Amino acid sequence: MITASHVVKTYTAPDGTPVRALDDVSLNVDRGQIFGVLGQSGAGKSTLIRTLNLLERPDSGTVTINGEELTALSDNELRAARRRIGMVFQHFNLLGSRTARGNVELALEVAGMAAAERRRRSDEILDLVGLGSRAESYPAQLSGGQKQRVGIARALAAKPAVLLSDEATSALDPETTASILDLIKGISTELGLTVLLITHEMDVVKRICDGVALIEDGRILEQGGLVDLVSTPGSRLARQLFPLGPLPEGDADTVLDITFSGGSADRPVISQLARRYDLDVSILGASIEHLGGKQAGRTRLELPGPAAIHRDAIAGLRAQGLLVEVVRGGAE
Amino acid sequence: MIDMNAPQFWPELFEVLWVGLLQTLQMVAGSLFFTIVIGLPLGVLLVTTERGGLLERPFGSRALGSTINKVIDFVVNLGRSVPFIILMIALIPFTRLLIGRFIGTDAAIVPLSVVAIPFFARMVEIALKEVDGGLIEAGQSLGASNWQIIRKVLVPEALSSIVLGTSTTITSIINFSAMAGVVAAGGLGDVAIRYGYQRYSWPHIVAVIIVLFALVMVLQGLASLLSRRLAHRRSGERMSRAIQLAGGPES
Ligand SMILES: Nc1ncnc2c1ncn2[C@@H]1O[C@H](COP(=O)(O)OP(=O)(O)OP(=O)(O)O)[C@@H](O)[C@H]1O
Ligand SMILES: [Mg+2]
Numbered sequence: 001m002i003t004a005s006h007v008v009k010t011y012t013a014p015d016g017t018p019v020r021a022l023d024d025v026s027l028n029v030d031r032g033q034i035f036g037v038l039g040q041s042g043a044g045k046s047t048l049i050r051t052l053n054l055l056e057r058p059d060s061g062t063v064t065i066n067g068e069e070l071t072a073l074s075d076n077e078l079r080a081a082r083r084r085i086g087m088v089f090q091h092f093n094l095l096g097s098r099t100a101r102g103n104v105e106l107a108l109e110v111a112g113m114a115a116a117e118r119r120r121r122s123d124e125i126l127d128l129v130g131l132g133s134r135a136e137s138y139p140a141q142l143s144g145g146q147k148q149r150v151g152i153a154r155a156l157a158a159k160p161a162v163l164l165s166d167e168a169t170s171a172l173d174p175e176t177t178a179s180i181l182d183l184i185k186g187i188s189t190e191l192g193l194t195v196l197l198i199t200h201e202m203d204v205v206k207r208i209c210d211g212v213a214l215i216e217d218g219r220i221l222e223q224g225g226l227v228d229l230v231s232t233p234g235s236r237l238a239r240q241l242f243p244l245g246p247l248p249e250g251d252a253d254t255v256l257d258i259t260f261s262g263g264s265a266d267r268p269v270i271s272q273l274a275r276r277y278d279l280d281v282s283i284l285g286a287s288i289e290h291l292g293g294k295q296a297g298r299t300r301l302e303l304p305g306p307a308a309i310h311r312d313a314i315a316g317l318r319a320q321g322l323l324v325e326v327v328r329g330g331a332e
Numbered sequence: 333m334i335d336m337n338a339p340q341f342w343p344e345l346f347e348v349l350w351v352g353l354l355q356t357l358q359m360v361a362g363s364l365f366f367t368i369v370i371g372l373p374l375g376v377l378l379v380t381t382e383r384g385g386l387l388e389r390p391f392g393s394r395a396l397g398s399t400i401n402k403v404i405d406f407v408v409n410l411g412r413s414v415p416f417i418i419l420m421i422a423l424i425p426f427t428r429l430l431i432g433r434f435i436g437t438d439a440a441i442v443p444l445s446v447v448a449i450p451f452f453a454r455m456v457e458i459a460l461k462e463v464d465g466g467l468i469e470a471g472q473s474l475g476a477s478n479w480q481i482i483r484k485v486l487v488p489e490a491l492s493s494i495v496l497g498t499s500t501t502i503t504s505i506i507n508f509s510a511m512a513g514v515v516a517a518g519g520l521g522d523v524a525i526r527y528g529y530q531r532y533s534w535p536h537i538v539a540v541i542i543v544l545f546a547l548v549m550v551l552q553g554l555a556s557l558l559s560r561r562l563a564h565r566r567s568g569e570r571m572s573r574a575i576q577l578a579g580g581p582e583s
Pocket of ligand 1: 012044
């Protein structure tokens with residue numbers, strides 16, 4: 001649904017040095033997916049999302065949304081294509097001179113819709129975001145969460161197939177953030193909307209995303225389905241998603257990180273391990289999340305005693321389909 | 333000399349004031365019309381043809397955009413730097429070409445517009461520059477054309493500041509219109525010169541000052557009321573300071 005292919009964008013910093021904000025970025029988001037792009041400040045997230053609707057034209061590479069190669073369109077065609085791509089902003093970007101309804105209707109005026117029809121549609125969409133009763137309020141009279149609801153309503157008014165969201169919740173408090181994320185999730189399911197959202201918070205990804213990409217210094221380091229990435233060895237996303245804390249001092253014992261996902265999360269793996277190999281397993285850390293309706297998590301275990309037994313134990317765990325990473329000692 | 337105790341003195345004074353006021357209002361209204369019709373687009377062009385502006389590349393050419401920007405900027409600076417009295421005389425041939433005369437209240441509208449247009453264009457420029465670039469992006473993300481963005485986003489969002497700029501512009505038109513007596517345009521300034529200066533009538537001068545002061549006060553009051561309504565801000569938030577501080581052009 002959204003495909004970016006080998007996108008490069010270089011800015012010139014005020015002192016004349018080039019800044020490669022996007023360095024050969026390729027990205028794929030499937031229809032109906034909620035896809036998160038995670039990265040730290042300055043990683044190139046905003047640049048990425050702005051190249052997707054060509055608010056920023058990439059130096060090279062192509063962007064295809066909904067089957068249309070945007071980078072190949074004329075100005076007029078591009079404007080028409082943008083009407084099928086909604087965008088919400090971190091600072092809402094609502095017109096202060098218009099009411100909530102007026103802001104929503106802007107999207108419809110641009111699309112050339114007649115006044116009566118605009119009114120009907122703006123009522124409908126403001127109801128959908130839960131602001132039906134505040135239609136005549138000006139942005140200055142609304143709270144941050146309400147403003148973002150107007151922003152979402154405006155983005156969705158012209159019935160786009162894709163919603164782009166640049167840090168839509170980072171100006172909001174945690175509770176409001178949760179309600180806005182749930183709204184996006186609900187609407188996405190209801191309307192079959194494809195969503196690409198930018199965030200620097202793992203919690204946002206955990207709460208609503210099916211897929212995720214990790215961006216750093218203008219490069220995509222990892223991307224894929226959330227559940228898949230979690231069971232990929234060495235995944236940085238998995239490590240961020242399931243933080244296990246620092247390693248203990250010393251180097252006598254073997255330390256393993258075990259990733260559970262899908263069915264394996266329900267099995268009594270640790271007690272089996274202790275019984276079968278007669279090991280006094282200690283749990284150093286654990287982290288469990290619900291991802292896409294399934295449980296997934298990581299556990300860090302410490303195994304005492306002779307290394308030979310550990311090798312068997314690790315093999316046994318792997319035979320059960322668990323992802324085992326040896327952090328220290330063990331296999332060698 | 334005049335005789336304040338003559339039975340005709342006060343009725344005549346009011347008659348003269350009334351005629352002068354009407355002439356001033358006529359000059360203000362006429363030149364304000366042209367000032368807005370021409371100055372607003374110039375202000376919009378000044379902002380949008382700047383680097384990074386909406387019309388940065390009209391017809392795909394940055395060179396054209398930057399040329400338009402520089403030419404307008406130059407003309408606006410030129411218009412603002414020539415003293416009005418000189419401008420008015422220099423414009424006599426132009427005025428005659430345009431409307432067939434250079435004398436009278438109508439004719440004064442030409443130089444008054446010429447001096448007010450650059451001033452107003454700057455006011456519009458300042459007001460438009462205060463509009464958050466994010467709003468323009470929001471418009472673009474909705475698929476709006478440049479024209480739609482100017483008409484539906486840029487100008488409406490700046491309107492409350494533009495109204496303040498308009499009232500400052502009107503004040504300076506009133507100011508300049510006092511000199512329009514030179515081309516026999518009449519007006520309140522002319523009353524003050526003919527009766528006050530040439531015939532030493534203090535009552536005339538004081539009356540003109542009171543009427544002008546009241547006129548400007550009413551105007552500014554109405555403008556800030558309208559501006560505040562247009563802004564839809566919460567009470568207490570500051571209005572456009574840049575506009576308030578901009579003041580009038582040199583006389
Ligand atoms: N218009 C610009 N001119 C010059 N450099 C820019 C411009 N826009 C972005 N950059 C640079 O490109 C890099 C990526 O910026 P970007 O805004 O995409 O980061 P981000 O991931 O969105 O960060 P944040 O989380 O702080 O919003 C940064 O180094 C930034 O300084
Ligand atoms: Mg950003």
